[in-house]
Amino acid sequence: MEGQGNQIRALNFGSLNLDYVYSVDHMVRPKETLACTDMQVFCGGKGLNQSIALAKAGAAVYHAGLIGEEGDGLLLECAKAGVHTEYIRTISGKCGHTIIQVDRDGQNCILLYGGANRRMTKEYIDEVLRDFKEKDILLLQNEVNLVPYMIERAYEKGMTVVLNPSPYDKEMDGSDFQKAFQKVSMFILNEVEGEQMTGEAQPEKILLKMKSLYPESITVLTLGEKGSIYQYKDERHQQRIYPVKAVDTTAAGDTFTGYFLSSVMEGMPAPEGLALAAKASAIAVSKSGAAASIPLRDEVERF
Numbered sequence: 212m213e214g215q216g217n218q219i220r221a222l223n224f225g226s227l228n229l230d231y232v233y234s235v236d237h238m239v240r241p242k243e244t245l246a247c248t249d250m251q252v253f254c255g256g257k258g259l260n261q262s263i264a265l266a267k268a269g270a271a272v273y274h275a276g277l278i279g280e281e282g283d284g285l286l287l288e289c290a291k292a293g294v295h296t297e298y299i300r301t302i303s304g305k306c307g308h309t310i311i312q313v314d315r316d317g318q319n320c321i322l323l324y325g326g327a328n329r330r331m332t333k334e335y336i337d338e339v340l341r342d343f344k345e346k347d348i349l350l351l352q353n354e355v356n357l358v359p360y361m362i363e364r365a366y367e368k369g370m371t372v373v374l375n376p377s378p379y380d381k382e383m384d385g386s387d388f389q390k391a392f393q394k395v396s397m398f399i400l401n402e403v404e405g406e407q408m409t410g411e412a413q414p415e416k417i418l419l420k421m422k423s424l425y426p427e428s429i430t431v432l433t434l435g436e437k438g439s440i441y442q443y444k445d446e447r448h449q450q451r452i453y454p455v456k457a458v459d460t461t462a463a464g465d466t467f468t469g470y471f472l473s474s475v476m477e478g479m480p481a482p483e484g485l486a487l488a489a490k491a492s493a494i495a496v497s498k499s500g501a502a503a504s505i506p507l508r509d510e511v512e513r514f
Contacts, residue, residue, distance in 0.1 A: 219476050220347045221265055221272040222339070222370075224361050225258015226328040226354035227285045227299070228307040230461070230501055235312050238320050247312075254288035255501035256307060256328070257352040257377060260462050263502045264469020264491070265350075266293040268511075270476050273298055275339045276355065277327040279306035288502055298339045302327055307354065317457035317496065323378065329356045336361055345369030350472065352377055359391035366394040373397045375468055379407040397429040397475075399468050405432055418442050431485075433467055439489065441481045450485035453493035453514070459504060466495040466505050490514045 234249035258276055265272040266289075275298035278285050282301060289296045307326035313319045336357060343349070349365040351358055352375045365372050374395045376383060398408075398421065406412050409420035414434055421430040422442065429443045441448040470491040474484030491511045498504035506514075 218271055220343065221270055221350055221472065221476065222275060222298075222343050222347060223258055223262045223265070223272060223350040224275045224331075224336070224339070224355065225261060225350065225352050226256035226307050226325075227259045227274075227276045227278050227282060227289075228254075228256030228309050228323075228326075228328070228354075229281070229285070230255035230309045230311055232311045232313060232459075232461070232500070235314055237314050238312050238318075251500070253500045253503055254285050255309065255461070256285075257354050257375065257465055258328075259285060259289065260465035260501050260505065261350060261352070261375070261469045261472075262289060262294045263292040264462075264466045264505050265473055266469075267505055267507045268470045268473035268487075268491070269508050270469075270473040271295075273343075275299065277302050277330055277335075279304050279327045282306045282327070292502070292505075300335065302330060304330075311461060313459050313461070317459055319459065319461050321461075323354070325354065325356075328354055331355055331357045333357065333360055336364065340364050340368065343368065343370060346371060348373055348472065348476065350468075351375070353379065353383065359387040362391040362394055371396045373399065373472060375399045375464075376404050376408060377401070377464070379404045383407075392425060395425065395428055397431065398425070399431045399433070399471065401433045401464060402435070414440065418447075431471060433464060439467070439485055441485055443481075446481075448482045448485060450482070450489050453490055455493045455497045457496045459499045460496050462501040462504050463492045463496045465501070467492045469505070470511070487511060 230253040233247040239245045262274040273295040305326040307328040310322040405417035438451040467488045471488035494506040495504045
């Protein structure tokens with residue numbers, strides 16, 4: 212950690228998954244046996260994807276997480292992208308993994324197995340957080356356990372806590388999460404997660420409820436084909452999408468998160484950050500795979 216000076220660093224305490232991706236004509240239905248036209252294995256997980264997006268955007272990002280005995284490829288994928296991997300630990304048992312169906316229109320559905328990602332301990336979390344300081348960023352998703360504990364400890368250190376509340380589950384409605392949400396500096400979420408958090412289905416109502424519930428927090432709401440909206444108190448910025456032919460939408464949201472957060476670390480105004488993230492997401496959906504589809508910064512700037 213020496214030699215970093217005053218540079219803001221991002222610590223992503225996130226999932227590391229092996230993604231088994233099946234190409235299908237349509238999503239499999241109950242009682243149906245469906246032949247797939249292709250099958251590929253990729254490195255993924257919301258945590259890994261977002262770390263790789265941050266690294267490819269040029270940010271200083273350190274990934275912390277747990278992998279199983281078959282996880283060497285995940286370490287290599289992180290290192291290849293420029294993610295710092297010294298906090299990743301190998302434990303006994305299986306890695307987290309997903310089974311992903313991608314249909315002919317590029318839409319996907321995902322079955323997730325937590326594996327090693329759900330075996331975090333408070334001791335491990337404390338050990339990693341000791342090396343980070345005030346104003347460093349802690350990025351979190353909900354594919355690992357002990358997320359409220361991570362938020363509380365990072366808040367105590369004066370870190371900036373950024374949460375992508377995905378996948379949203381019933382645990383997030385519990386008191387531990389609800390208390391921790393008050394200490395989140397920025398929420399990055401899509402319409403589905405917005406409705407799950409607020410009970411509101413319309414984007415405008417989601418944003419108003421988020422401002423009411425978390426008045427000191429930034430909300431970045433992604434709206435698929437309708438673009439994205441940034442909200443902080445009475446400040447609002449909206450960004451359209453850049454239309455491309457969708458091949459695989461798996462990593463679109465994670466690419467957006469990584470690139471937008473990199474713009475925050477650089478001190479970029481919100482409208483410029485939204486545009487950068489929108490361009491990166493457009494490139495990502497035009498390619499197959501999760502981590503493999505995330506573009507480098509120079510490719511985004513040429514787009």
